Amino acid sequence: MSDNKAPGTVGATTPSPKGSKQGSPKSPKTQSPAGMLPGEHWIQAAEELAAEDDDHDSALGDDDVDGSTASISSSILQYRTIHGRTFHSERGDAHSWIPNDEKQNESMDINHHLLTLSLGNKLHLAPLKKDIEKALDIGTGTGIWAIDFADEYPNTEVIGTDISPIQPTWVPPNLTFEIEDCTRQWTFPADSIDYVHMRYLFGSIADWGALFKEAFRVCKPGGTVESYEASTAFESDDGSVSDTSAMNEWAKLFTRGGKLLGRPFTVLEEDMQRKYMEDAGFVDIQVWDFKAPVGGWPRDPKLKEIGRFAQLALEQDYEGYVLYMADIALGWGATEVGAYCALLRREIRSGKHHPYYRQRVVWGRKPESS
Secondary structure, three states: OOOOOOOOOOEEOOOEOOOOOOOOOOOOOOOOOOOOOOHHHHHHHHHHHHHHOOOOHHHHHOOOOOOOOOOOOOOOOOOEEEOOEEEOOOOOOOOOOOOOOHHHHHHHHHHHHHHHHHOOOOOOOOOOOOOOOEEEEEOOOOOHHHHHHHHHOOOOEEEEEEOOOOOOOOOOOOEEEEEOOOOOOOOOOOOOEEEEEEEOOOOOOOOHHHHHHHHHHHEEEEEEEEEEEEOOOOEOOOOOOOOOOHHHHHHHHHHHHHHHHOOOOOOOOOOHHHHHHHHHOOEEEEEEEEEEEOOOOOOOHHHHHHHHHHHHHHHHOHHHHHHHHHHHHHOOOHHHHHHHHHHHHHHHHHOOOOOEEEEEEEEEEOOOOO
């Protein structure tokens, strides 16, 4: 098993062996938790910026939290609405903290492109044979990764699962989508899958140990599991992400909200992928770390391109990313969320800051003797 630590500069490392219109539960709008700035701070700061700026293009203008409510109709699931945005309904153990509407789906597809760029224009880092029979994409979202994978592996049966039916119907013939809650026992037989792919499940999983045990159960002996997660923290190597910035507050919202829900976002920080993969029985575990820039500030052309797509993904739906967790963590409404996102948008657009976030890919193999 190996551990490949993130380098001191932004960039990659090379892996080495080793419905119902109910809102979410609210926190009292009293005193903010220790270390977190209150919603009034962001409202006042946004108003001050708006007063200084004749055109409000980079502040409160373009993206209204209560605008664009492209609902997704389904006979399978009934969605809930929070501040005009649709989310997966709270049924059983299934949970999702991001909207499942068109606005967020477009952001997810942009994210897929920047993640593919980060991986060197690859869909996976785990070594796979071209003749694998069956691949499973857990938490497939819009299905874009599964579609690309099915195109690249036309002789492989590919299955994508998610709790929301937001995937397209026009897909490669070797791909199917199924509604399934990955926090319960999976419906696939033991020893039936060659490759299990999981991405961006942070904030949705209460028991990561059980998740990887299910992946181990369904994997064929010799099969592979690959997990991609990221940190919610904006960091900088030059101190340009200050303690009082909106960027610095971002991770605090997710960390606190995840703790209150019992579904952590600190998967990367606590090394959960490797730990629980190892506990489940996987071997030959490898780790790949990458500092992904946000914005076009890097000089390196490849990193600049990645950074611009990271910014574009956020620009597509700042409010969608933060809305649910700000509600859970601080009891914020649309006004506070809109003001906070205006400040965050301004900081990232300014070019004065050099933020990045950490990506991590971990993969391992089920022993042939299992």
